[in-house]
Structures are given as C-alpha cells and as structure tokens.
Amino acid sequence: MVSIKDVAKKANVSTATVSRVISRPEAVKEETSMKVMKAIHELKYQPNVLARQLRKLETKTILVIVPDITNTFFSKVLRGIEYVAVSKGYKVLLGDAGNDVAREGEFLNVLRQKQADGIVLLTARMETSLIEEFALDYPLVLACEYIEGSTIPTVSIDNISGARKATEYLISLGHKKIGMITGPLNVVLGRDRLKGFSQAMARHDLPVEPSLVQEGNFTYDSGYNMMLKFLALSNPPTAVFAANDEMAFGAVKAVKDRRMRVPEDISVIGFDDIEFSSIFEPPLTTISQPTFEIGTTAMELLLKLINEDELTRNQYILEDKLIERQSCVSNNNPL
Template sequence: MATIKEVAAKSGLSPTTVSRVINNHPYVDDAKRKKVMQAMEDLGYVPNSSARRLRGQRTNTIAVIISRIVNPFFSHLVDAMELIAGEKGYQLILCDSRLDKDRELRHLELLKAKQVDGIILASLQNEWKAIEPFTKYGPVISCNEYDTNAQMPVIRCDQVYGGYIATKHLIEKGHTKIAYAGGADRIQLTRDRKTGVFKALKEHGLSIPEEWMFPSFYGIEDGKNIFQRIYAMENRPTAIFAGGDEVAAGIIQEAKRFNYRIPEDLAVIGYDNQPIADLINPGITTIEQPMKLMGTRAMEMMVDMIAYNRKVTYKKEILPLQLVVRQST
C-alpha cells in the first residue's frame, strides 16, 4: 500500500535515501537511517516486488520443470531445490510438464517473458532443437534427465553404470534368464540404462529374448501387468531389471498374489531407492539415485550461473549411483 515516496515524505528525506537504507548501501547517516527505518515500520512499508524486478532486471525467481510431482523421485528433487532456493533468496516456481512436450515448452516461455531468472529442466520431453532457442534468454540447465548432444550444463547420474551394476548383481546371484522392463527408448536416460544392462549381459555371454523386453512401463499397475505377462509364459525369466521401484513393487505385489516366491522364483531389482523400496516385503534391491544431492547441486549451479551472468561454463556433473541390496534379489 505505502510507497517509497510516502516513506520519504514521512521521514523528511528523499526516495533515494530510503532506497539506500533498504539496500544497505553505505553512505547513509546513522541518525537518518534510523529515521527511515522508523518510517518504514510505522507505515508497514515493504518494497514492491514488481517495481524492483522491472528496474533491476532480476526476478529472484527460478522455475523448475519436472514431469510428475507425485512421483517421489521428483518430490525429493524439488524438496532439495526449494530448500537451497530459499537459502539463496530465490522463489521457486513449480512447473509440471505432465510428460507433455507442449506443456514443457509453454513453461520455458517464462524465461522469454523474463518472469524467471533461470530454468532447471528435470523433465525433458523435447529435443534439444526445440529447447535451444530458449537458452539465449537466460540460463537453462538440465537435472537428472539429459540429452548428450544438448549444449547445456547438466547434473545427472551415470545411467550406463547404473544399468550395469544392477545387471551385474543379478548375474552374480546366478541368474542367466533376465528380463528387462524400462521406460521409453526415446529418452536417453533410459537408453543408457539399457546399454548398461546389455553391457553386463554381454560380458557374460548373455542376452535377452525379445519376449522378455518390456519397454515403456512406469507405474505400479504396469508392474502388475508385466508380472501377468511373465506368468503366462512358457519359458519364464528368473530375474527382472525394472527401471523404477514402482514397477518393481507392482511386479512383486502381483507375484505374491500368485504365490510366486521372491526372490527364489523371480528376483526383482528396482531403480531409484524410493521409500517404498524399503517398505514392501520383501524389500526391493535397487539402485540408489542421490536425489537430494542432485537437486541441491542443480539449484546451486543455477544460482551461480545467474550471479555470474552465466559466464560460468559448467559442463556437466556426474553424481554417484550405488547398489542397495535388499531381499528381492
């Protein structure tokens, strides 16, 4: 309600001086500083954010685009980002692409309108070609998801390695009949995981028959379906690599319903190490992704890029992945 002018009038000083007080500039007489503070207090004055943004060409706001906030993986990622953003004095705009290309692009427009200082992409439905034009309006970095030929900084994990150690673990447990249930192949992250899986298999002279490949499956229901399909087979796998703990959980739940023993009849390995992995019985052996760390680093990097006017040329940061062994394998 009150403006800087009114504060100036009330304290008998100019708007300039009031502004100096607000922004902790030096060169303000102590007595006058106190007068201004008193006037601000009396009027309940708070600087208008829109005016500051317009003048300062900064919004102190960062957008994060994820694909599904109800996925615990993303909520943990966002949780870490929100914490750091707050510490650094930024607001966080939450944008959910809902796995939709156009929604994702619409959210990127925030940068053009200078409504945010930067965007963290933890959803990557579009190709680099579609995203690249936005990068000239401000910093854009990707987090978790990635695209090798994209020219943007990225914080992610080594998915090839993740697929590799998961499969290696199954092989070491004596399995040779391994099935694969991953996400869509159009996503590089998924492709890389698959590469890791096959790398491990190859090293041991193994492979996966077409019948045991289940692409594009995500949720618990999908997991249940997968088990149904396996159950109907004549030649069944003895182990399965699932590209997510939710899918793994679905497989396990359904398997139990059919009195299939886990891991004796079917070993299941998940991915992400989400809370459910430790909750269901048997616990899911899985690949832990450092979501907190990823969110933290991504936000820190973004804040740095904004501060240094994106002259910082971070390339990429690859965070560690590790196997968490529970009872499902």
C-alpha cells in the first residue's frame, strides 16, 4: 500500500509538504504542488481522508505521555510544555505509561478518537514502525527519548556526549577504576549513556570491566542494589557514574549503609540534575539537562505540526552541562 512517505520520497519533498498540497494547496508554491500531484497520480496514492477530516476538528487539547510519572525529571519538561500550551490557548492532558509499552500504545487512541489535537511523547519504547506510521497521520513530537535515524520531529540532548563528559570528569580527577550503573539497555537512553561511558574509558586506555557495569532501571532501588554489588567486590571502584540522579541517590545511600563516605571513600556522579540534586547530602555532581527548554521547544514544534506549518528543521539537540558539586573528589590513590 502506497503511503504519504512514498509520495514525499518520489517528489523529493517532506511529508508535511505533501500533506499541505492535499489539504491547503494555496499555501504551497505552484511548482512544488504540481510535482507532488504528479507523484500522487503516478503512485495512485489514496490520502487518508478520515484522518485528515478528524485533524480539522480542534479540541485545543494536547496529550503528553511520560514513561513514569514518579520520575521527577519530567516535572520541568512538563512545565515547559504547559507554559507554551497555555499561552496558545491549549490544555494539557497527561498520560502515565508506567513503563508499560502496551499502555503507551493505548494512549495513541486519544488522537485517533479526536480527544486531542496532537501528542508529545516523552518515551519511545513502542515499535519504531508503529510510532513512525502514526506520525504520518497525526501531529506527534518526540522529546527526551528518541528514535535513531527517524525523521519524526525530536527534541533531546546528545546523551552519548553527556555521558562521555561525566566519565571524562571522573578520569580528570585521577579515577581509573570506574563503575557504571546503566539505565535499562532496551531503552535508547540506557544504551547511549553506556556508549558515552565506554568511549571515554577507551579514549584513556582504561578497561571497562564487566563486573563494573551493572544494569539499573532508572530507579532509586536499582541504584542502591547495583552499588551494593560494586561494594561487595574485593577491589571495588573508586568512582561510580550512575545514568540518572535517582540511581545516584540510591548508590550514595548504599555507600553510607556500608559505613563508608561519599566522596571520601567513593565518588558518585549522576545525570539529569533534578531539583533534589542540589540539596541532597552530599550535593550531587551531575550532568544538567535543559528540561524546561526541552518542553517549550517540543510544544512549539507540535503547534507547527498542528497548524501544518513548514518545519525548518526536525531535530533539535540542546546543550547539557556538567554541574560540579560535592559528591566527587580527586582520587589520592590512583591504581
């Protein structure tokens, strides 16, 4: 079956341009419109008329799907989304997937049933083909998580670079035996942050020991349990990089429960810079994401899709930065 993507490829234009030619031809240059119509005719493309008609029924509501509402990282992203949404007369519905891929898919029916005008996905754990097909017919933006190689409008940071930066910082303090608590490796964030860690270690000819890489699931409990594994080793790491702040908090608690100290006995660095990081004891060194800006940029992109405006770019990679606090110190006894 011929899709709008096939037409766009043949006409050498974006899918958004094909959509405008079908729904608002007056908004497209005549030369471009003719090229698209020629591709439609040659491919015998049949537009999804029902989806197009439903899109024209405004609800002034957008849906935001989060993977886990208990993760405080998403609070500022949501504030950014709502800040722009409210200023443009939109309400925000929140859907908590509870880390359940099936529930993520169920939320898409909110758009199919025309209960919202567009959707911001803060999670991308469904089948890639399902998300991409859905994005062809409905306004959809990905934020925080992303799909490698996809053309879906996306807002995120460079997680590989951020993780590399965190690891390089520990190395600069003289640490050579460094452990990592990864996020779930079936999620792109978990894989990319592990990749950044491995790249930094390789750059300095430091081995990534299998026993010093443990898979967590972005929760406090997993950080606690994985750190206990590190501390049970005969030669534990002098520093640990946790792939998010929640796991870093759990890791610090595990160190304290073993009557050791952070950072004197072991340094800990996190990722995200959630609000509690600065008042935690000790205050957590971490990689800060521009969470509010991620939210505002995602909502502005979604509004362009809803209004069928031309997108000047699809991918937005925002800057992260290292926040130095008191959970890391120089290693006085480098191996």
